[in-house]
Amino acid sequence: MKKPLKVTITGAAGNIGYALAFRVAAGDVFGPDQPVILQLMELPMTMGPLGGVGMEMEDCAFPLVHDVVLTDDPKVGFRDTDYALLVGAKPRTKGMERSDLISENARIFSTQGRAINEYASREVRVMVVGNPANTNAMIAAANAPDLPRERFTAMARLDHNRAIGMLAKKTGALPGDVKRMIVWGNHSPTMHTDLTHCTVKGQPAMGLVPEDWYREVMVPTVQRRGAAVIEARGASSAASAAASVVDHVRDWFLGTPEGDWVSMGVHSDGSYGIQEGLVYSFPVTCKAGTYQIVPGLEVTAFGTERMKVTEKELQDERAVVADLL
Amino acid sequence: MKKPLKVTITGAAGNIGYALAFRVAAGDVFGPDQPVILQLMELPMTMGPLGGVGMEMEDCAFPLVHDVVLTDDPKVGFRDTDYALLVGAKPRTKGMERSDLISENARIFSTQGRAINEYASREVRVMVVGNPANTNAMIAAANAPDLPRERFTAMARLDHNRAIGMLAKKTGALPGDVKRMIVWGNHSPTMHTDLTHCTVKGQPAMGLVPEDWYREVMVPTVQRRGAAVIEARGASSAASAAASVVDHVRDWFLGTPEGDWVSMGVHSDGSYGIQEGLVYSFPVTCKAGTYQIVPGLEVTAFGTERMKVTEKELQDERAVVADLL
Numbered sequence: 001m002k003k004p005l006k007v008t009i010t011g012a013a014g015n016i017g018y019a020l021a022f023r024v025a026a027g028d029v030f031g032p033d034q035p036v037i038l039q040l041m042e043l044p045m046t047m048g049p050l051g052g053v054g055m056e057m058e059d060c061a062f063p064l065v066h067d068v069v070l071t072d073d074p075k076v077g078f079r080d081t082d083y084a085l086l087v088g089a090k091p092r093t094k095g096m097e098r099s100d101l102i103s104e105n106a107r108i109f110s111t112q113g114r115a116i117n118e119y120a121s122r123e124v125r126v127m128v129v130g131n132p133a134n135t136n137a138m139i140a141a142a143n144a145p146d147l148p149r150e151r152f153t154a155m156a157r158l159d160h161n162r163a164i165g166m167l168a169k170k171t172g173a174l175p176g177d178v179k180r181m182i183v184w185g186n187h188s189p190t191m192h193t194d195l196t197h198c199t200v201k202g203q204p205a206m207g208l209v210p211e212d213w214y215r216e217v218m219v220p221t222v223q224r225r226g227a228a229v230i231e232a233r234g235a236s237s238a239a240s241a242a243a244s245v246v247d248h249v250r251d252w253f254l255g256t257p258e259g260d261w262v263s264m265g266v267h268s269d270g271s272y273g274i275q276e277g278l279v280y281s282f283p284v285t286c287k288a289g290t291y292q293i294v295p296g297l298e299v300t301a302f303g304t305e306r307m308k309v310t311e312k313e314l315q316d317e318r319a320v321v322a323d324l325l
Numbered sequence: 326m327k328k329p330l331k332v333t334i335t336g337a338a339g340n341i342g343y344a345l346a347f348r349v350a351a352g353d354v355f356g357p358d359q360p361v362i363l364q365l366m367e368l369p370m371t372m373g374p375l376g377g378v379g380m381e382m383e384d385c386a387f388p389l390v391h392d393v394v395l396t397d398d399p400k401v402g403f404r405d406t407d408y409a410l411l412v413g414a415k416p417r418t419k420g421m422e423r424s425d426l427i428s429e430n431a432r433i434f435s436t437q438g439r440a441i442n443e444y445a446s447r448e449v450r451v452m453v454v455g456n457p458a459n460t461n462a463m464i465a466a467a468n469a470p471d472l473p474r475e476r477f478t479a480m481a482r483l484d485h486n487r488a489i490g491m492l493a494k495k496t497g498a499l500p501g502d503v504k505r506m507i508v509w510g511n512h513s514p515t516m517h518t519d520l521t522h523c524t525v526k527g528q529p530a531m532g533l534v535p536e537d538w539y540r541e542v543m544v545p546t547v548q549r550r551g552a553a554v555i556e557a558r559g560a561s562s563a564a565s566a567a568a569s570v571v572d573h574v575r576d577w578f579l580g581t582p583e584g585d586w587v588s589m590g591v592h593s594d595g596s597y598g599i600q601e602g603l604v605y606s607f608p609v610t611c612k613a614g615t616y617q618i619v620p621g622l623e624v625t626a627f628g629t630e631r632m633k634v635t636e637k638e639l640q641d642e643r644a645v646v647a648d649l650l
Contacts, residue, residue: 052558232374
């Protein structure tokens with residue numbers, strides 16, 4: 001039997017963490033023959049509910065779960081971890097400015113970055129889900145100087161999957177028929193959905209949908225989808241966010257399918273003119289825990305303009321947290 | 326590609342239904358190469374939140390999901406369905422007597438039984454999760470005279486898995502080391518956990534734990550586990566309940582492993598002296614959508630006494646709903 005992977009989930013008693021933990025436990029991320037040890041973290045004030053999550057985890061008798069650790073101590077939670085899924089973050093509360101939210105979360109993620117640097121496996125992979133996810137990933141990486149910054153990634157897959165789902169519906173296709181979707185930039189309403197290279201059943205997507213539908217309906221709908229889900233469901237996206245974490249980490253671990261790519265928030269190496277060092281969503285291919293930004297794609301004038309807007313937002317976020325970098 | 330299976334989930338915007346729908350969509354029940362069409366049902370007053378669930382389902386871009394139908398109309402929800410997972414039920418509210426709860430749910434499940442009888446696939450399999458699950462399954466079956474009653478089953482797997490998890494923890498084993506667990510009777514606090522035939526790594530479980538721990542700690546702890554989870558988590562079991570539905574239906578569909586069995590609420594054929602026609606949890610083996618009650622197991626005097634107590638509770642529940650049978 002394979003050696004268990006240690007998987008840390010922060011905010012594991014929250015809605016996304018709760019949905020995610022059970023999908024990891026069921027084998028949906030690392031496969032049906034890969035045991036896991038779950039290291040579930042919460043804030044001290046939320047350890048009670050986390051105890052309930054631990055009880056439910058035990059109650060599932062998952063064959064792949066070799067142990068469950070419940071802790072509010074980063075030393076314990078990140079100890080020897082192979083995958084750190086940083087879901088927990090402070091949500092924006094009434095009257096809070098966006099810059100306050102960024103600053104408060106920056107402190108959390110700098111602390112977590114230092115703990116990962118000190119305690120995690122030297123092979124650790126990190127995915128940040130808690131918002132602002134891109135900037136939080138940049139901060140965590142900056143505070144983990146002993147680890148390559150390529151190990152720190154941010155959620156873009158939820159937007160990527162939303163774009164695929166929307167295009168599949170519009171064209172009467174199945175999600176599996178849609179390939180080479182791109183969502184560029186920040187995991188925020190400035191993100192940019194790009195169909196330039198996208199195909200549906202092998203046909204160029206831009207030949208299947210009206211240009212104005214793409215620009216005026218699809219792009220803004222994907223940007224504002226999170227708010228629309230809250231409006232309808234009376235609660236924020238949880239199962240779909242968890243599903244996109246499953247997809248992001250599974251593809252990073254097992255690889256992307258031949259001929260396709262996925263959108264991931266990764267450190268810019270200057271590709272596509274995006275400022276080096278920002279964590280920005282690019283199209284990437286993955287293989288066995290590594291990724292490569294897809295090089296040399298044509299970008300339209302419309303795309304370039306929008307990619308600059310979301311880059312600017314990330315530069316502004318970085319300015320707010322400069323003292324932690 | 327295989328023909329999609331139609332899977333109905335009632336109460337799909339509730340906590341268990343929400344957790345369950347995404348695991349079905351991910352392929353955890355019917356396997357990674359079996360497409361599904363999800364027919365998600367809610368009450369008219371909950372169609373708004375169900376719309377949000379439908380949005381999130383679209384946002385996941387699940388390759389196996391070929392369509393999602395959202396409806397409050399049983400004609401639509403049960404149309405040609407292959408698997409009907411009846412999760413939704415009226416919860417007990419303050420001041421409500423248990424017999425009132427049973428009566429109110431009996432009306433819901435008699436209506437659903439009639440709709441399944443009229444609209445579902447002739448090969449439909451039904452699993453009842455909404456409480457009182459056993460009696461609700463009996464009522465649904467009684468109102469579906471054109472379908473064999475063997476197609477109507479009730480949740481016992483949550484209790485079965487809880488017992489496995491607890492025994493694994495107690496003996497320092499992994500859940501996968503525990504075989505031949507039995508939970509007899511009603512999915513209620515009268516259920517009876519039986520270790521007589523249970524093994525851990527091939528060793529008889531009763532030789533590994535003290536008899537008084539089994540009788541005085543394990544049996545009542547499994548019975549009251551649901552309340553303990555609510556107490557700790559501040560919410561009732563959702564992910565673990567959904568996981569046990571996944572296990573129940575997957576094993577019914579794909580079969581139980583050689584040499585092991587599972588606990589399922591099924592119509593008694595008089596086995597083990599349990600009154601014929603009650604829906605009672607027995608140890609069963611499954612193969613390709615059929616099940617067989619494991620015959621001829623020895624039952625201890627303690628077990629017989631407890632099995633009668635839970636049978637009596639089911640007889641009392643049946644008396645409350647006699648007019649709907």
